[in-house]
Amino acid sequence: MSTEKITFLSNWHATPYHAPVYLAQAKGFFANEGLKVALLEPNDPSDVTEIIGSGKVDLGFKAMIHTLAGKARGFPILSVGSLLDEPFTGVVYLKSSGITTDFRSLKGKRIGYVGEFGKIQIDELTSHYGMKPDDYTAVRCGMNVTKAIIDGSIDAGIGLENVQMVELAEWLASQGKPRSDVQMLRIDELAELGCCCFCSILYIGNETFIAENPAKVKAFLRACKRATDYILASPAAAYEEYVAFKPAMGTALNRKIFERSFAYFSKDMKNVSRDWEKVTRYGKRLGVLPEEYTPNYTNEYLDWTFEDESKDPTGDQKKMVVLQEKVAEQGGFHRLGENKAAPLVDAASACLI
Numbered sequence: 001m002s003t004e005k006i007t008f009l010s011n012w013h014a015t016p017y018h019a020p021v022y023l024a025q026a027k028g029f030f031a032n033e034g035l036k037v038a039l040l041e042p043n044d045p046s047d048v049t050e051i052i053g054s055g056k057v058d059l060g061f062k063a064m065i066h067t068l069a070g071k072a073r074g075f076p077i078l079s080v081g082s083l084l085d086e087p088f089t090g091v092v093y094l095k096s097s098g099i100t101t102d103f104r105s106l107k108g109k110r111i112g113y114v115g116e117f118g119k120i121q122i123d124e125l126t127s128h129y130g131m132k133p134d135d136y137t138a139v140r141c142g143m144n145v146t147k148a149i150i151d152g153s154i155d156a157g158i159g160l161e162n163v164q165m166v167e168l169a170e171w172l173a174s175q176g177k178p179r180s181d182v183q184m185l186r187i188d189e190l191a192e193l194g195c196c197c198f199c200s201i202l203y204i205g206n207e208t209f210i211a212e213n214p215a216k217v218k219a220f221l222r223a224c225k226r227a228t229d230y231i232l233a234s235p236a237a238a239y240e241e242y243v244a245f246k247p248a249m250g251t252a253l254n255r256k257i258f259e260r261s262f263a264y265f266s267k268d269m270k271n272v273s274r275d276w277e278k279v280t281r282y283g284k285r286l287g288v289l290p291e292e293y294t295p296n297y298t299n300e301y302l303d304w305t306f307e308d309e310s311k312d313p314t315g316d317q318k319k320m321v322v323l324q325e326k327v328a329e330q331g332g333f334h335r336l337g338e339n340k341a342a343p344l345v346d347a348a349s350a351c352l353i
Contacts, residue, residue, distance in 0.1 A: 005036045006220060009060035011048055011201065012143055013041045016249060016258035017084055017162065018061070019242045020265070024227040026245035033219035045143055046115040052206050053077045058213075059205040059220065064279050065117055065198040069288045071296040076207035079297040081221055082266040084201040086275070086317070088324070090186040091122075092164050093156035094149065094172070099183075103129045103190055112141035112148050112157030120286050121158070125190055146171075158187075160199065161324060162260035169328065170253050179328065193282055194314060197275035202297075210301075217301045225269055225304065235262055235333040262333045263323060268307045271297040 010018055021039060024030050030037045040057065042048055049067065052060050053075025061083060062070070070077050091111065093099040099106060103125065113119050119140070123133045141148045145157035146167040159165065161184060169179035188196045203221065210217050231238040239258050243250040249258075276295040283289035299306075310316050316336055323334050 005038045006059060006216060007038045007040060007057045008220075009040045009042060009048055009051060009057040011042070011061040011063065012045050014246050014248060015163070016239075016242075016254050017201070017261035017264070019231055019238065019258065020083065020224045020227040021061075022242055022246055023230065023238060024223040026241060027227065027230070029223035029226045030220070033223050035216065035219055035223065037220070049073075049075050049077055049204075052204060055206050055208060057206070058209045059203065059217075061201055062204050063198070064200045064202055064275070065283060065288075066115075067202055067204050067296065068280060068283050068293070069117060072283075072289050072293060077204050077296065078207050078210055079202040079204050079271055080210065080217060080301045081203040081224070081269040081299075082200055082271055083203060083269070084261065084264040085266045085272070086196040086200055086320075087261075087264045088161035088184065088186055088196050088320075089158070089188070089199040090161075090184040090190070091156050092145065092149070092159040092168065092182065092184050094168065095181045095183060097155045099156055099185075101183075101185065103185060104131065106156065106185075107131060107135045109155040110137045110139050110153070112139045112145045112154040114142060114145065114158060115140075117286075117288065118158045120288060121187060121191075124286055125187070128191065156185075159184075162264060163257055166257050166260055166328075167253065170256065191282070193278060195275055195278050196317065197272070198279045198282055200272075200275060202271070203269070214301065218303055221269065221301055222303070225302075228265060228267065228269065231262075231265060232267060232335070256331070259327055259331055259333060260324060263320065263327070263335045268304065269302055270299050270306045272309070274309070274313070 008021060025037060025039060048060055048062050049070030051057050053070055067077060067079050099109060111122055119138050126133055126135060139154050141157055145159050146164045148154045149157055149168060150171055165182050165184060168182040172181050173179050276297055280293060280295045284291055319336055323336060327334055
C-alpha cells in the first residue's frame with residue numbers, strides 16, 4: 001500500500017531542540033501546507049542515515065559530520081536545511097574524574113562515544129596530542145553518555161553543551177554539588193577547527209524523494225520555518241505548546257535543555273557554506289571522506305531571504321560561551337545579536353495564565 005504521508009525520522013528520541021517539527025505538527029503548519037507528516041523516532045541513532053538513504057524514510061535530522069560520512073558510504077542523502085547551528089560539542093567530564101583542561105589527562109581514562117565517528121575523532125585527537133588509541137579505553141555508549149558517567153562506567157564522554165552538560169549539571173545539583181563541576185574539552189578547540197559546526201543538526205532527506213517531490217520538500221521546510229519563527233518570537237509559549245503535544249517534555253530538566261538550545265536554533269535554516277567547507281576538510285583529515293568529496297547540501301528548497309553571514313564567527317563563538325554561561329546561571333531565552341533576551345513569560349504565554 002502506498003501513502004501520501006511524508007515520513008520524518010529524528011536523530012534521537014524526542015528532545016527539546018526538536019521543537020520546530022513537533023510544533024509544525026501541533027499547530028497545523030504542515031496541514032496548512034497540504035502535508036501529512038509522520039514523525040518517527042529511531043531505536044538506534046546510528047541507523048538514521050542508512051534508513052533515510054535506503055529510501056525507507058523520506059526526511060530526517062542528522063548531524064553534519066554524519067551526513068557527510070553517510071553520503072561517502074553510498075547512502076544518497078542530502079541536507080536541505082539547518083535546525084541547530086554549531087552547538088558546542090566535546091568530551092564532557094566531571095571534575096572528580098581527575099580529568100583537567102589538558103587533553104593528555106585523558107590518558108588511562110574510559111571515554112564514552114555515541115557511534116563510530118566519535119571513536120575516530122578521539123583516536124585522531126590522541127595522535128594530535130602525542131598519544132595512541134590504546135592510551136585510553138573506548139566505550140560505545142550510544143546516546144546514554146550521561147547515564148554512563150553517572151553510574152561510573154565511563155570517566156568522560158562525547159556530548160553536547162545544551163544536552164549532556166545540562167543533564168549532568170542537574171544531577172550534580174541533586175547531589176548537593178556545584179553545577180559547575182561538569183566541564184567540557186571542546187573538540188573544535190582541541191582539533192583547531194575554528195568551528196563547532198561538525199555537530200550542527202540538519203534537515204536531511206533521501207535524494208530520490210527530494211528530486212521527485214520538490215514542492216513537498218519546500219512546503220515541509222516552510223512549515224518548519226514558520227514553527228521556528230514562532231519559537232524565536234514566543235519561546236515560553238512555544239515550549240508550553242510543545243509540552244502539551246509531547247508531555248514527556250514537561251520536566252524541569254527538559255525546560256533547561258530547551259533554554260540552552262534556544263541560542264542555537266537556525267533562524268533562516270540555511271546550510272552555511274563556510275561550515276560545510278570546514279567540516280568537509282575535517283572529514284578528510286579523519287579519513288571518513290575521500291579527497292575528491294563534494295559536500296552534499298543545498299539551499300534551493302528554502303524560499304525566503306537569508307540572514308547575513310557572520311563576519312567574525314570565531315568572535316561569535318566566544319560570545320556564545322559567555323551567553324550560555326549566563327543562561328546556565330539565570331535561565332531564560334537568550335540569543336546572540338539581540339539587545340535583550342526574550343522574557344521568561346512572553347506576551348503570548350501571558351494570555352494563557
